[in-house]
Amino acid sequence: MKHGHKYSEEDILELLKEKKLSITGPRKLILKLLTAEHGPYTADEIFQKLPKGSCDKASIYRSLSQFVDKDIVQIAHLEKDVVHYEFNHPDDHHHHIVCRLCHKVEVIHDCGIERLERTLEKVGYTNVKHRLEMVGTCEKCNLNKNSRNG
Amino acid sequence: MKHGHKYSEEDILELLKEKKLSITGPRKLILKLLTAEHGPYTADEIFQKLPKGSCDKASIYRSLSQFVDKDIVQIAHLEKDVVHYEFNHPDDHHHHIVCRLCHKVEVIHDCGIERLERTLEKVGYTNVKHRLEMVGTCEKCNLNKNSRNG
DNA sequence: TATTTTTTGCAAATTAGTTGCAATTTCATC
DNA sequence: GATGAAATTGCAACTAATTTGCAAAAAATA
Numbered sequence: 081m082k083h084g085h086k087y088s089e090e091d092i093l094e095l096l097k098e099k100k101l102s103i104t105g106p107r108k109l110i111l112k113l114l115t116a117e118h119g120p121y122t123a124d125e126i127f128q129k130l131p132k133g134s135c136d137k138a139s140i141y142r143s144l145s146q147f148v149d150k151d152i153v154q155i156a157h158l159e160k161d162v163v164h165y166e167f168n169h170p171d172d173h174h175h176h177i178v179c180r181l182c183h184k185v186e187v188i189h190d191c192g193i194e195r196l197e198r199t200l201e202k203v204g205y206t207n208v209k210h211r212l213e214m215v216g217t218c219e220k221c222n223l224n225k226n227s228r229n230g
Numbered sequence: 231m232k233h234g235h236k237y238s239e240e241d242i243l244e245l246l247k248e249k250k251l252s253i254t255g256p257r258k259l260i261l262k263l264l265t266a267e268h269g270p271y272t273a274d275e276i277f278q279k280l281p282k283g284s285c286d287k288a289s290i291y292r293s294l295s296q297f298v299d300k301d302i303v304q305i306a307h308l309e310k311d312v313v314h315y316e317f318n319h320p321d322d323h324h325h326h327i328v329c330r331l332c333h334k335v336e337v338i339h340d341c342g343i344e345r346l347e348r349t350l351e352k353v354g355y356t357n358v359k360h361r362l363e364m365v366g367t368c369e370k371c372n373l374n375k376n377s378r379n380g
Numbered sequence: 381t382a383t384t385t386t387t388t389g390c391a392a393a394t395t396a397g398t399t400g401c402a403a404t405t406t407c408a409t410c
Numbered sequence: 411g412a413t414g415a416a417a418t419t420g421c422a423a424c425t426a427a428t429t430t431g432c433a434a435a436a437a438a439t440a
Contacts, residue, residue, distance in 0.1 A: 102406055103407095104405070104417090105419085123397080193342070196338070200327060201366075211362070212361070214359065215358070217356045218355055252387075253438095254387060273427080285388090287428090288388080288389070288390080293387095
């Protein structure tokens with residue numbers, strides 16, 4: 081799979097083979113959805129978005145869990161107690177900032193944590209990954225707040 | 231509350247007042263535990279560590295949730311589907327790296343994300359916070375793995 | 381101290397996620 | 411392409427974490 085273009089059916093099959101996962105209906109459907117849309121989505125949102133009856137919820141959980149193990153999908157904890165899943169585009173490392181009031185999600189590129197990863201590798205860790213989530217109050221919400229109070 | 235010393239009963243009362251939370255048995259117990267020990271702990275671990283019968287589990291969840299809202303406690307998602315809570319010492323900003331094999335947790339100081347927070351504040355966000363979690367395979371586990379395979 | 385407000389403990393409910401299992405599908409080999 | 415072993419699925423039952431309703435108790439306020 082080349083970087084920087086949309087994932088075709090072919091690409092998805094190739095990805096599954098590359099990761100030594102057998103090619104099944106549910107897996108294809110889930111990857112098709114996650115590669116085509118930005119997400120991040122909860123397991124339930126994925127279930128809702130797939131054609132009705134095309135895939136059992138248990139299979140979604142099982143597939144997502146395998147995808148995470150194989151680093152095809154990554155988890156984001158954007159809100160307390162809500163697990164979001166997102167396709168891990170190899171050429172699009174990013175994080176999110178969520179507004180604590182309106183819950184708008186924006187993407188952050190260039191997190192600058194690579195340096196920290198290198199440091200950890202120097203002290204013996206291998207294959208270091210990170211998960212970063214940010215919260216703030218966005219400009220719009222700040223304006224609303226001020227206009228309400230004063 | 232001055233920085234850099236242990237939290238006394240007094241400090242805990244002061245903290246609760248400062249955050250406009252009424253002073254109750256469960257809240258004092260939970261904060262006493264979380265300020266005294268490193269953690270991070272799950273809600274259930276906190277329950278186990280408190281004197282038997284001293285505090286209902288529902289109250290632990292309710293208190294923790296309020297503490298998080300008030301920024302007294304912070305959440306860490308060290309493992310999938312496990313929520314850990316940790317006292318947010320104002321002078322001890324840190325993160326964790328968890329070994330993906332032995333699950334050993336180490337503390338990371340100096341994460342370098344402050345720069346990113348400043349950038350976000352420049353584009354209109356206020357009160358930006360972050361949550362960073364890292365995973366890697368620790369040196370010991372790498373050695374074990376190699377000695378098993380080769 | 382009396383009154384109002386908040387919090388608690390308990391039990392029941394909810395929810396996300398997991399599991400056992402028989403039926404089905406995929407894969408590897410012929 | 412057929413064949414059998416291995417992996418995966420859908421379903422339903424289950425589990426574990428967290429939440430909720432409510433009456434009693436405790437804390438804050440007047």
